[in-house]
Amino acid sequence: MVKRLLFLGIFFLVGCLIFGAEYRIGAVFAVTGPASWLGDPEKKTVEMLEEEINSQGGINGIPIRVIVEDTKGDETQTVNAVRKLITRDRVLAIIGPSRSGTTLAVIPIVEKYKVPLVSCAAAEAIVKPVKKWVFKTPQTxxxxxxxxxxxxxxxxxxxxxxxxxxxxxxxxxxxxxxxxxxxxxxxxxxxxxxxxxxxxxxxxxxxxxxxxxxxxxxxxxxxxxxxxxxxxxxxxxxxxxxxxxxxxxxxxxxxxxxxxxxxxxxxGRLLVADLLPDTHPQKKVLMEYKRKYESRYQEPVSTFGGHAYDAFWLIVNALKAVGPDRAKIRDYIENTKNFVGTGGIFNFSPEDHNGLDIEAFEMLTVKNGKFTLLGD
Amino acid sequence: MRKELKGLVIFFGLIFLFPLLVKSPYYIGVLVFWGIYSIITLGLTILMGYAGQISLGQAGFFAVGAYTSGILTTRFGLPPWLGILAGLGLSLLLSLFLALPSLKLKGHYLAMATLGFGEIVHVVLNAWVGVTGGPSGFGEIPALSFLGWKLDSEMSFFYFTWGWVFLFFLFSLSLLKSPYGRALRSLHAEERIPLSLGVNVYFYKVFAFLWAAFYASFAGSLYAHFMTFLSPSSFTLILSILLVLMIVVGGLGNLWGALLGAGILTFLPEILRTFEDFEMLIYGTFLILVMIFLPKGLVSLRRGKVATGD
Amino acid sequence: MNWQNFLQLVLSGITIGSIYAFIGIGFNIIYNTTSIINFAQGEFVMLGGLILYSFHQSFHIPLIPAILLTLILVTLIGIGMERLTLHPVKNPTVLNMIIITIGCSIFLKGVALSIWGREVYHLPFFFPRPPFRIGGASITTQSLVVWVALIISSAFLYFFYRFTLLGKAMRACSVNPVAARLMGIKVKSLITLSFALAAFLGGLAGVTITPISLMDYQRGSLLALKGFAAAVLGGLGKEFGAILAGMALGITESLVAGYISSGYKDAVSLLILLFILFVRPGGIMGSKEEISLREL
Known part of the structure; x- marks a missing residue:
């Protein structure tokens, strides 16, 4: 608890010191509440990645700050959190929410304020019909x-x-x-x-x-x-x-x-990363995420954290390429092709804001208490 | 009455000035939810604080209001005003059905019956997929418009909501000042006393029940048109309990308490959100401390100034 | 559907029902001394399951000592909760006390979240052997464990309340605390005792049902809702009422899910509950006179 508070305090101070000279990204996850099995690995993942980028000198020399808000999986709370991130913290883009319901609840807000949002929820309704500012990383x-x-x-x-x-x-x-x-x-x-x-x-x-x-x-x-x-x-x-x-x-x-x-x-292939052939295009990304996450948090990696991983890199890659501009970030994500993530290989287009097809899935089974490829 | 008018003018004056001073849509948005919850608690405090009846099913009426006007406007293209009226009608009907047999129940048995009602509504929202959209909910509920003014910004919705809070406050206040209100207040005491004074206890209990359902349903419709998306997870027992917490923490049987409690418990999660895992520890401790040190709620801090209630 | 399926539905209904009943009797104990509903009862259940998991699976303590340690710990938590929160309040109203228990419930969930995180924990069956077969229907060993524990607990409570001075004194507290105090009963100490007992039974319920229902930090309160329904339906304060009502709820749910519709099973069983309450406002076993004596 003390460590946590200290961490928060330092975080806040650092945030104040470099106010204005940082790229802010919002994240809304169901960290507590009934959907916390989704939100917890997602939050851990983005915090790990934020630290990683900043330890390497940030993006073009400017540090990033990911502001994580807990939604409890509740729609009213999520709406408040997103409004706060957009209008008070002025984030460039938003990762999450974790649940489909909370994502659908905030779509009107991000569309109105024109902020790119990369959801970590699975429902097809999120991207079909396509909403201009809304993307998602989990396979449909x-x-x-x-x-x-x-x-x-x-x-x-x-x-x-x-x-x-x-x-x-x-x-x-x-x-x-x-x-x-x-x-x-x-x-x-x-x-x-x-x-x-x-x-x-x-x-x-x-x-x-x-x-x-x-x-x-x-x-x-x-x-x-x-x-x-x-x-x-x-x-x-x-x-x-x-x-x-x-x-x-x-x-x-x-x-x-x-x-x-x-x-x-x-x-997705994250669960069986070590069983994939070395030539598989996702192998490197998957193994790297798995290794870092598991060594840092001492718990097995899950596909849900992977969705946040993909969302984070989509936004950060866009930020690297086009700089801090919400509209340009959106355009960049929409035109991202061959992005290798944990969920699959993403090919976005104006008609497809998920970018994955059925090949992103692999059939798995459980054998001797472990995940394994089902094969034929 | 004088003092109350002064309090009213100051409080609502500050509220209505707020968006002009603080332009942040975030705070205005949170205040809209405060307003919506206040409407429910202003009704619920009549039922619980004056008529002395407990309800753990208020989320059910809130849901009926929200879903009725949401579905009618989205699926059938009815104007929102008709949707709201239909929601109110349905809620009154349901609350009458529930109130007539329920009010023979007392205490925990009544709590269980109202809780059962709320849960049934929740199950129906989940299971009646064809109409309610099931657990996935439904969106694209049209915005309200008022005198040709489209309420699609936080600011416009804020004034609309708080305008209604103001009106509902006045309704409740004048109810309490009327002979009906005095009869209602006497219910809180032993049932035998009002009976011996010739008060029809049964009538007043049903009346208070309908009153609270009416407020909750109206607030539900506002919620639907502000969120523009509804799903059953917003209308659970947790919300019903939260509403009871609001009026008890604020001060039971006091209209200002209902407003204050709704405000505190709407803002508290916003303040605590950064604490994540520790939020529940702090929230729980807060409730316990308020009940230990201020058993009459937060309004008792300023008893001398505001005199509404008993 | 044949009668074999019917038997299976009834048996699993009894299993579900005994879980509700077990949680329900915990509500009764505190109600019997204070007239309040303890909203933290579900948290005792949750703590029972999770603490046993830590002792048994993480620290590898053998099952019986682990269960004993768990029950002691949960009982202490119950005592601590009462001493720290309800005890200091002067002249509390029923509603005040209920809100305090809601605060405790949220607090204990917060504690569990920071200790055990969000995971769902499971325990092995106490007697790992394949399910018994009765007339083509199957029943697991753990269900039998729950039944046995439930029967022993309620029998104990019955004798305690009817035949011991302490038990009678506890009942007197809730019917009329002032009169009880005038008779020389130490009301406050008995309230503490009732929390100890309720926590113990809640912990026992958690220990025995976790292998069936699994457990996580927020599952206790979900289960407690049905336990509360069982306690009210049976008539608050009536141990056998809670058991009867819990079984009735469980079997109804099971039969409705099996023959009518699984989506509406909770709605149907709640409707039946409302109907029974309207007909018998004091629950199945409760009497009207007794309720009118109570405060709220």
Missing amino acids: DRFAVEKIYQYMKKKGIKRIGIITGTTGFGAQGRKHLLALAPKYGIEIVADETYAPQDTDMTPQLLRIKAKNPQAIVNWSIVPGQAIVPRNMKELGMNIPLFQSHGFGNIKYVKAAGEAAEGIIFPA
Whole structure:
């Protein structure tokens, strides 16, 4: 606590001393509250990168300052935080928010004040239709669904049951799961949901079981994605379980215990960085981020921190190239091509403010308590 | 009455001058939320502070107001005024349904019933995806306009909101000064006393319930048109509890307390946000200390000056 | 759906319900001496789970001593909370005390956040063996652990309140604190004792349910909401009421999710709860006269 306060104090003083001679970037993450599993690694990532850049002399000799605001995952708080960053701190660009709901809530504000925002949330609605000032780095949830369906099609899985959490993340996944199934000739025979506080999904799973599907897709956040596999195991359901890219943290595998074995899910390549061939274009970036993050924070890296990593570099690269001008930064990001990030290789355009395609995903599975490439 | 008028003029004078002195849209934006929460607490303090009934479901009425006018204007293109009126109508109807059987309940049982109502609203917002947009919510709610003046800036919305806060304050004040208000106040004491004075306790309790729901619903509509985006995560039990905290921290059964409490608890998270992980420690300690040292709320610091209430 | 599925739904409903009931009886203890609802009850549950995790998984203390240490620690936290926050207040109103417990709840969550962070923790089942099979339905060993702990706790409370002087004195405190004091009962000490007991039972609930429900710093209050519902529905202050109501809630949720709609299961069970409250304003086991004696 003392260390923290001291750090804040020094930070503040330094900030005051060099007031005017720094590039300010805002960051709004759900550092506490129900979505803090997203916001915490994101915050740690940008703080690490900020320090790294400043220790190398900043951008063109001018230090950067990332102002992190905690949104608690709450929309009112996020709106206040973004308004503060834009009008009081006069940041050049904003990283975040962490959740899709909070991102959608602040879009009117950044559009009005013309500030580039690179969101760390997955929902397709953020960039479709394209909003002039809004970008996002996580792979779109639609592609995660398509990746799963492609795999199912290859394996001849035609009848599935889906079970989703009643959170923004779960609801978006459900929407895409339902909408895309016909395209891949898949029939959804059961469609169940559960609330975030539920402790037992046995009733829902029984309903699914009664319809006798070939596989189950569970789209949710913790702890649902640990409880569903455990309940399935208790019920003796041995059909394959697919989960969302929200499973991208090795801690969740530990929480699910033995039941996690064999879960299949799409994710960016960060989780399996060391298994990639050296020739893979992302290998270097992924290994570097993983090494720095894990040695600094003594905890495994997650894909969510990776989204903040990508967002940070998109903005900083733009800042390096065009200087402190919000409109020019926006234009630069929109025209960024072949940017190698943790989430994939980004190619932005005026029609595409996410810049990733389905190839950003890899199908992973859990084997002996570790993530591994699923292969064929 | 004199003193109160003076207080009113000074307070609202300062509020209305604020945007001219402090031009920051950030502070003006936070003050808009203060105004919105104040409208709810001004209603809730009538229910809790005077009629002595507890409600842990106020977020439900807030949500009904927000979603009704949000959905009607966005999906069906109705003018916002109709949307707000529809929200008020629906809230009054729902609160009547809830109030009639609920007010036989007392204390914690009433708290549980109102809490149950709030939670049901929340579940419906999540599950009725076709209409409410489900957990992902929906956006692009049109801005309000007032006498041909489009309220799309923080500043214009600020004046609009605080204008209503002022009116609602006057409504509540004149209610309390009227014979109805005196009857309402007597409810707070033992139920047998007003009964023996010939006061229809049941009628007044239902009346206070509707009054509070009306305020909450109106505030909800303002919230919808200010945020222009709604999702169920803004309307949880946490908000209902926060609203109760506001009026108790400010000073129960005191209109100034309702305003003050809403203000303090709107600004506190803004001040504490930089503390991140420690915010909860400070916030919790603040609540405990206020309750230990100022059990009658923050207004008791200046009891002599403001005399509204009992 | 066949009867085998029905049995499974009922069994998992009982498991869910026993979690609610276990948390619910914690509310009753403090209600019995103070007439207040302790909003920090869920935090006792959360602390039970997380502290046991640290003792058992991080410090590798064997399970039984780790559980004992956890319960002692949670009990001390309960005592500390009461002594530091509620004890110093002179002539508190019920609402004041409730707000103080809300403050404590937020504070304890903050403490847990700074110690355990945001992760979701899980504990292994106490008896790691495959689920039992009854008539084609399965039931895990941990559910049985929760049931046994719940039954022992409530039996203990029943005897404590009915047959010991201390227990009777505690009940007297809430019905009429002034009269109780006149009778020579040390009301304040008994309130401290009730927090100790409630924290102990909350901790025990946390210890036994964490292997099923998992635990993180904010999960306690989510679970406590349902526990509160069970306590109120059963009739505040009635241990068996809470158990009955908790089971009823759990089984209703399970059956609604299994046969009608999982999206609306919480709404349906809450509607049933409201209906029961309207019919029986004092809860299933409560009497009207008793409520009218109480303050709030």
